[in-house]
Amino acid sequence: MSFVSYNYPSRRIRHRDFALWLDTYQDTALFRADSSFRLTTPWAPKTTKGPVIPGLFADPHITTFNGRYYLYPTTDGYAGWSGTYYKAFSSSDLINWTDHGVILDHGPDVSWADNSAWAPAVTAKNGKYYLYFSGGLASGNTAKQLGVAVSDSPTGPFRDALGRPLIRSGQYSGQAIDPMVFTDDDGQSYLYWGQGAARVVRLNSDMVSFDPAQVRVITPTGYNEAPFVFKRNGVYYFMWSEGDTRSEDYRVAYATGSSSYGPWTKRGIVLQKRLELGIKGTGHHSVVRAPGTDTWYVAYHRFAVPAGNGTNRETTIDRMEFNADGTIRPIVPTL
Incomplete structure (x- = not known):
């Protein structure tokens, strides 16, 4: 192969003394042979990828509306995770x-x-879009509460649907986040949440209320936070994050069950x-199925590469595949 100069197309690029030179020698067969370049390693297209959205974002919730992918993350990079707002991103191809x-x-x-604008999740119902989120006060009160906002569009703007928390701090044990x-297939929606303890409850049809008597604790061994539930081929999958998001060992585990309440059988990391x-620090994930297929993807955060930490995280996406028996294959994180 040979290279051609962009600015001086009449000249050829020649290698000499470990450098590239623009030469004006006569363009002969001998010159071409002498100035050609041989590839010692076959060229291959770049297969690694950076974060799917530039900047520091964590706790991504990925979903689809009307055949398009939407991503709702925590805005990261603030000491104590003290960010104050949420953004929406959308894509037709996940790239x-x-x-x-x-x-x-x-x-x-x-x-x-x-x-403390943390871990949003958005779903559609009744011709509306509902954003569930956690928040706290900067006044020294570190307790978190859960809220719900509503919009006519998946990209907002969203307005606080209640003007008060959906779940108050201290209403249940564990921290009210995530x-x-x-x-489910019958149209019934369920709310999952909690750090330290995982809970689930049937939402009323208005999507902004529930019967407290129906709240159930479903905390599996190793659970810390970030519950996520989906259904495939009649099997319910309950996933969560183990460890602390500030640790490089932060990771995702899962269980399977026969209903949205379980009982759950833990399957592992x-x-x-x-x-x-x-x-490092791969966790707080969500999963999505490509519309009309059995192809699945997982969105999650990791320490920003190369020098990130538990408050400087980035969001990425990888494939999630299943074995013939329905168990999830180990997910291979890529750059």
């Missing part, structure tokens, strides 16, 4: 993402919380660090 800007800001939009909604690539 090229459109930033739709801020969809809910605790400052002007939420009267009962002004920071909400997630699963809607499916996503964890990959130190040979500098990948």
